[in-house]
Amino acid sequence: MSNSLAMRSMAHVWHPCTQMKLHEAQPPIAIARASGPWLYDVDGKRYLDAVSSWWVNLFGHSHPHIKAALADQLDRLDHVMLAGFTHAPVVELSERLGALTGLGHAFYGSDGASATEIALKMSAHFWRNSGRAGKSRFIGLAGGYHGETVGALAVTDIAIFREAYAPLVRLAATVPSPDARGAQAGESAADVAGRCAAALEAWLAEHHEQTAALIVEPLVQCAAGMAMHDPEYLRLVRALCDRYQVHLVVDEIATGFGRTGTMFAHQQAGIRPDFICLSKGLTGGTLPLSAVLTTDAVYQAFYDDEVARGFLHSHSYTGNPLACRAALATLEIFEQQDVLTRNVALARTVSDALAPLSTHPRVRHARHLGMIWAWDVETTLPDFARRYHHHAMARGALLRPIGRTVYAMPPYVLDAEAVHCLAQGALAALEATLAEEPRSP
Known part of the structure; x- marks a missing residue:
């Protein structure tokens, strides 16, 4: 059965981030069920999910509390569009995320790449609504990864993901990464952070009038090989963004929800960003959901009688009740345990x-x-x-x-x-x- 399912998958499924021809030698493994940290294939062999199924699973598969919440929600409301309507799970989740982050307005998407695009669009549109339409460019870090849709690729600095699509991408500027592995003789991780922040300062001094936002993976650049940096970099970056009037976007898609030891990585630097992108662990690894949280100042720049000044971004499943209920259950586990x-x-x-x-x-x-x-x-x-x-x-x-x-x-x-x-x-x-x-x- 395992071989049959693998062969059918190769014939009909285009697997992500995969050169399909390689599966001729190593067919995909057919998983039948999962429990706790373990995956079980159709032949009964088990595997420890040591990468949390691409960093999404926090509390093990088939967690009883999340399953019970989803079953209860399915009996109440499976989906309703969020344009012109609302529902308890999305309201309660927004309130809880606001309390956790200090940012009071949540906008929902389906995945990390869409969260990146939402944050970048919001930032540029904020400056447009503020009479500064020239601030429409972005900055990312060397080795940064923020998703693989066309907008997210603009701030992703990993060649294999973006080179084939270069004609479609409006590239952001790239500044040095504070990756502590780049320390020169006698340098500490904090010294590397200071040196890289100085490079960012030099760039902003010349280009801040055209720059809307800087996007950063706080403390760990995961797709760059788990490149880790000192929290001092985030403190220095926050001060520079304030000085040069540039938004700071923290991509907590992979680092959020306890991965770095605190609920969110940027909290180890004691800063508040202008935007936070969340996904992956948000629902405990059960359903697709992402969120972008931002400040009152950003929200108010869109609040107007003129429709065109609103943030006209959407997808059909924005704020899906089932996904939001899974996220609420995930946050309850953090609190209760x-x-x-x-x-x-x-x-x-x-x-x-x-x-x-x-x-x-x-x-x-x-x-x-x-x-x-x-x-x-x-x-x-x-x-x-x-x-x-x-x-x-x-x-x-x-x-x-x-x-x-x-x-x-x-x-x-x-x-x-x-x-x-x-x-x-x-x-x-x-x-x-x-x-x-x-x-x-």
């Missing part, structure tokens, strides 16, 4: 178990923040990521390196057995992959 405090102890256990990987002689820049771990591997294999993924899956661990960076971003519900599977599988997969390097003559 003191998740952030519990994660501190869990992270310590996981780090101890992963110590042999962190000290491996072929690992560079072992790093950890909150519930994210990453290791850069010194290897000559050009297809290291594909080989490592194959070996990890054979050992029951779903791990997908980014280039030569192995990382783990597991759900927050690992027990001793799951921690052991992660640590043993990650290390054994590394040894098996390195053993495939060509030997010197």
Whole structure:
């Protein structure tokens, strides 16, 4: 049955972020069910979901509290358009997100890329409504990733995602990343942050009149190989954006909801952005939903008798009641179970178990923040990521390196057995992959 379903998938499904021809050698794995941190294929083999199914799953699959909330909501209201109507889940979710972020107005989308586009459009439209239509350009960081739709690609600096679509993309400016791995001799992570903020300041001094917003992944640039930076960068950036009248957009799509140790990563710098983009963990990994939250000042710039001054962006499922109810249930779990405090102890256990990987002689820049771990591997294999993924899956661990960076971003519900599977599988997969390097003559 597994092979049959995989073959049918290859014949009819175009899988994301995949060169489909590679599946001739390694067909997709057919998953039948999931529970907690485990995925089960149609043949009964289980895999530890150590990357939270692309960073979305927080509390394990099929969580009873989220399932119960969805069942209750399905009996009440499955969907109604949000233009001209409202409903309890979207109102309550907006209130809770506002209380958590200090930003009082929430606009909803379906995924992270659409959240990026909403925030960028809002920023440029704000300046237009404010009589400064020339402020319509954006800034992103080197190695930044904010989604793969055409607007989001403008601020995404990863060539493989954007080069084929270059004629369609209005590129943003790119300033240096404060990635701590770029420290020069004698520099600390905070020094790197200061040096990169100085480069941003030089750029803004010359171009701020044309610049609407800077977009940043706070503390961790995930698709850049879990590039981590010091919170000082965010503090310096906030001050520069204030000085030069440029919006600060924080992309918390991957870093939000406890991934970095605090509810939102930017909170570790003690700042308030002008826009926050949320998705992924927002519904605990159950349904597609994204949100953009912004300030009263931005909201008021659109509040007018003239329709054209409104924010005329929508999609059919904006603020879907089921998705909003799943998000509310997710926030309730945080509140009821003191998740952030519990994660501190869990992270310590996981780090101890992963110590042999962190000290491996072929690992560079072992790093950890909150519930994210990453290791850069010194290897000559050009297809290291594909080989490592194959070996990890054979050992029951779903791990997908980014280039030569192995990382783990597991759900927050690992027990001793799951921690052991992660640590043993990650290390054994590394040894098996390195053993495939060509030997010197």
